[in-house]
Amino acid sequence: MSKVAVVTGASTGIGRASALALLKAGYRVALVARRQADLEETAQMAGSNAGNAMPVPTNVADPDSVAAVFTKLKAEWGRCDLLFNNAGMGVQGFLLEDLPVEKWQEVVNVNLNGSFYCAQQAFRMMKEQSPQGGRIINNGSISAHAPRPDSIAYTATKHAITGLTKSLALDGRKYNICAGQVDIGNAATNMTQRMTKGVKQPNGEMVVEPTMDVQNVANAIVYMDSLTLDANVLFMTIKATKMPFEGRG
Template sequence: MTTKYAVVTGAGSGVGRAAALALLADGWSVALAGRRADALAETVTMAGNAGPRAMPVSTDVGNPEAVNALFAHIRSEWGRLDFLFNNAGGNVPAGPIEDLKYEDWARVVQVNLTGSFLCAQAAFRIMKEQDPQGGRIVNNGSISAHVPRPDSVAYTSTKHAITGLTKTLALDGRKYDIVSGQVDIGNAATPMTARMAKGVKQANGEMKVEPTFDVAHVGNSVVMMANLPLDANIQFITITAAKMPWIARG
């Protein structure tokens, strides 16, 4: 196949933007999914000469109707899908579990977990039915899929659940040549980590500034996973700032 087709969710900023730009630079056609049309348009502009291969689609991944519309558009425009990077996610301010509002918990679960499921389900259906059959799904798990930060029960719970989603997709997709992996990222320099510039709470309660690394390295890692033949898979990859305190969060 000469043309490869991908979807990146949360493509308007941060990790999603880096992955989308890296895929476009590598020759992929990429559907950019995200809630903000202006941010998606900025990603297209940043792609330069590769911009014409970018297809921005305003999407709320937590909304089943919006996800169905996104993948229906992909079927209509491309007729197939080779790669999904399930990246879109959200969080709430850190705080004690006893103070977390149900509405905030539900919002994080809806975007991080349900949104990833909805997109994976829709991609799975296309990949199963297309000819040649198969494709690859990579989920953004985060370091929080391994160990929590203090006061992060909603985010950490969803990211641990993403690991279960990744493993189940990998198992259930075997007979259809649909493979699934996960990238776990720690402190890539994005707008999210920029909010930690004055320090982030450690396990012992102290506030500490943590090192970051260039988010472009994440994009390159995603492209490496995307370009593997379907008889090979990177099941899990962890990429962090080398001196980030994440082993036992210490």
């Protein structure tokens, strides 16, 4: 029987590319995001594998909405082998001192709370199913290591994701549940399109930054879950080779 995966943020970018890669690898994939039409488009892009895609419109910041995903998953496919916690957002155009509280809360609700809600539901299902276990992969971002200027909400949540990943990995051991994190830098998506016009650097300059093909990230997700459950990639950093990260600052 083919593996069952849940991919959040599957309507665009990294989530879409990863969902398509998993479908190509033979998975059945629940496509999770807010916009039904975009999820349907992702499914159609899978071609002959589209029948293994299940679009599930969801607001990951709403715990009841997330619970409904896993209720549907259990009813339709009976188990969950992989969760890719990918849905996320940031806010542009605010200095730290000007960031509205509601914008801070919005980023925390999606990036951190949403990841926890999805992980908790997947964890429960993986613990109870037979055979027991599964894998949870969180999208951390290189901002989990080093911030960009004017990104306090995004950076704080991505640092928090690292703690979420470590706790999931520790608490999941006794149930054969693995947890890992992929920290991504400058994958070419709609979200990173602005980098082709210049990105603010720590010294205040605007610099065009190199990007990499998003397929590299999708392939990494497939690889991380190709391991047997007695092995785990706890952290992986995949980034555009020439982007300013190692020497940022």
